[in-house]
Amino acid sequence: MFQFIRKNQAIGLIFIGIVIVSFVIFFSPNQPGMGGGGVPRGALGSIGGRAIDYDDYMAALKEARLGYWLREGEWPTGSGRGWDEETQVINRLFLLDEARRLGIEVTDEVAAARIVELPFLRDERTGTFNRAAYEQFLGVILQQGGLARTDFERFMRREVALQHLVQLTGMSGALVPPREAEARYLEANRQYSGSVVVFAASNYVAQVDLSPDAIGRHYTNRMAEYRIPERMVVRYVRFAATQFMAEAETEFNTSTNFAQMIDAAIQQRDAETFRDAEGNPQSPEAARTDMTEEFKRNLALSLARRKANEFANRLYQMEPVPDSLDRLAEELGMEAQRSFPFNAFEPAPGMRVPSTFNRAAFALSAEEPFATPVIGEEAVYVYAFDRRIPPDVQPLELVWDRVTESLRRSESRSLAEAAGRAFAAAAQAAVAEGKSFEEASAEAGYAAIPVDRFARSTVSLPQLGLRPTVSELLRVAESLDVGKISGFTSSFDGGFVLFLGSKEPAPEEELRRELPEFLSQARQLGRFSAFMEWERKRFAAADVRFPGRSGAGSETAAAPMTGAQ
Known part of the structure; x- marks a missing residue:
């Protein structure tokens, strides 16, 4: 797709994407208020008794598709990240209805001011609004998305309204005092040191019973896994x-418009982005x-x-x-x-x-x-x-290899977990008698791996490989007293036992340097969390009615927007 969007898909557009993506999690056809009856004749659905007709739906669909393109750099398809047409559209219609209910109105002048502020529409040398870039942008969304200038202007006006909705309803969550932010920062950036013994399931594969009888029992016990829906x-x-x-x-x-659109797209892309199938520059x-x-x-x-x-x-x-x-x-x-x-x-x-x-x-x-x-x-x-x-269940002979692998994986993990629990109990007893964790580990035949000064900001601990992850260690360390040994903790491929040697606060210079940004982020998150809670309650209480229908909420409803008619 077009590089001038990809280069700027963060765009600084806190109003593009802040609502479109994040509230999908609250919507499902089973949400309270998502009824199927009482829809006015001739309408696709209704929100709070207000009929939603075809034009309403299509306008919201165009805007949702455009928002997706601005975020992802490509037009949505069924396989696109975070895209479900009906969910996106109905959720957007609901939020716009809430903005209307609260009296949030955005003038054309305000929307126009936001447009000229868009970074990808500014001249790289002067920093001023570039009219030619704007016309090129409109040409791209017309050709690729079937969206007219009026669609984009309506989109911007509504996005500003939704931003105001977030600010208004999330106001209480933004009240984070500096002292509270500092406490949160210190808690989030505490540094831990200790040692860990890892129990990888792969080390126990050789001990798994893979006899035909064992495979048959595993198949019988998990027959639902081999069901064909x-x-x-x-x-x-x-x-x-x-x-x-x-x-x-x-x-x-026979049309000069296409050549102009291609010229505009090529001019906006970096030369390095043009590569052939082998990755060589074109x-x-x-x-x-x-x-x-x-x-x-x-x-x-x-x-x-x-x-x-x-x-x-x-x-x-x-x-x-x-x-x-x-x-x-x-x-x-x-x-x-x-x-x-x-x-x-x-x-x-x-x-x-x-x-x-x-x-x-x-x-x-x-x-x-x-x-x-x-x-x-x-x-x-x-x-x-x-x-x-x-539905049907596949016979064992057709899924023999799959059942064998499932048995190997589950049993090796069970063996690793059993060994880990036995070691945790033995190590705790040994340390209580005055031995070190390293000595207890060596006596049991395991290696205690040092893990020093890891915190939430730690990306990885190379000495541990892929498991356990830093986040898995932190969940245990944060609830463990210094000098204590954890119980066995399961992970994706076995598990681990952690000995916590020390807990230390974040360095003072790091705190002073990073606290202002942390405070800003905490307030943004608080505002957003408050808005999410408000939205969840409002949606649950709202009378949102969109009866099930084949096709009306499917990707096919977007058909008028994928090119010339």
Whole structure:
């Protein structure tokens, strides 16, 4: 994607992303207030009795997609980090409704002032607003995201409103006195020293019983792990982007806008970012060729979507039975195919579609067989219900290797844990008799590894390898008295026993140097935490109603924004 966004995706935009990402954790279809009834006719849903229509939903969707792009440097797909379309959109609509309820209004002048402050729109030499860069930016979001100038301006106005919402509702959490911040800093940066004995499961693999009887028992005891979940098969018509490349080529060659967009994108990127498949630097000509091909592929996919929508509109006028898709495909001289079986959690084999496709597909039935088209990486699919395959359990002979590995892993860890607990008890008794932890370890046949002056700021302890981690050691050290030995503590690959030799405060010069920034961060975190708590309670009490529907909350609702129509 475009480097001028990637270079600045931190952007200093405390108002871009502060709400869009963080409150997803509070939203789920099972949240209190997430009802399915009482929605006004003609609406997609409602919030506090106010109808949310198609235009409301699409405006919020455009803004959520743009916010994701500004954070991640790429447009969201089903496999994107932290992206769930329906969650993002409904959550955004809810927060905007709260801002409206509290009387938060943002004028065009304030939004415009925020736009000209954006770092990636400033001239690198003068630091002033660069109008040409702004126009280039608008060209990029139009071509890649289908977003107009008015969409971006509305996005900025609403982001400022949401920032004000955070400031207003989180005000109480920002009241952190300097003395309290200092106490928190000292607690967070206390330094610990001692010794640790590590019990790695890998050291006990040779002791695991891997006889057929043991493997059979392990399979029987954990049969649920080898269960195949319910699967779905859909029938579909595929509109491949490659079918429209010639048309895309013609449209590309007859428009000067595309060439200008490519020029703008290339100018904004560092030369070092242009590399071939082997990672070697590209020539300007090769970079332009690659970017041109990317534009053409996106345009071809947009044309494929247009044809898919035409097909879908005809399908929706037919009798709502699964066979209607096959009949329409035959009538138009197209091929209706069947998908490979897929479950609700793994990608549909061979289709390369967003993960939201699975949720929409599993909402289908023989009585309600149609869904909205889904846009994949290489094609657009119009699909319908075909059949469900009940869950089943795989027989042992088909999963023998998998069961064997599971037994080896779980039993070796159990052996490591048993050895660790026995050592912890013996070491505590030995130290009580006057021996050192190192002596007790050596008598038991283990090596005590020194760990000196580790704190929350410590990134790693190389002498320990990957396990235990610093955070695992800290959790034990913070609750352990000096001179004491911990019990055995489990970790991912076995566990450890810690002897704590000393606890020391952070150095005074470090405290004075870092406290101002720590105080600022503590206040920001406090404000944000207070806002999160307010938002959680408000959402639980709000009357948020969005009935389940196939496709309406899926990635396909974003179809109008991925290119030219």
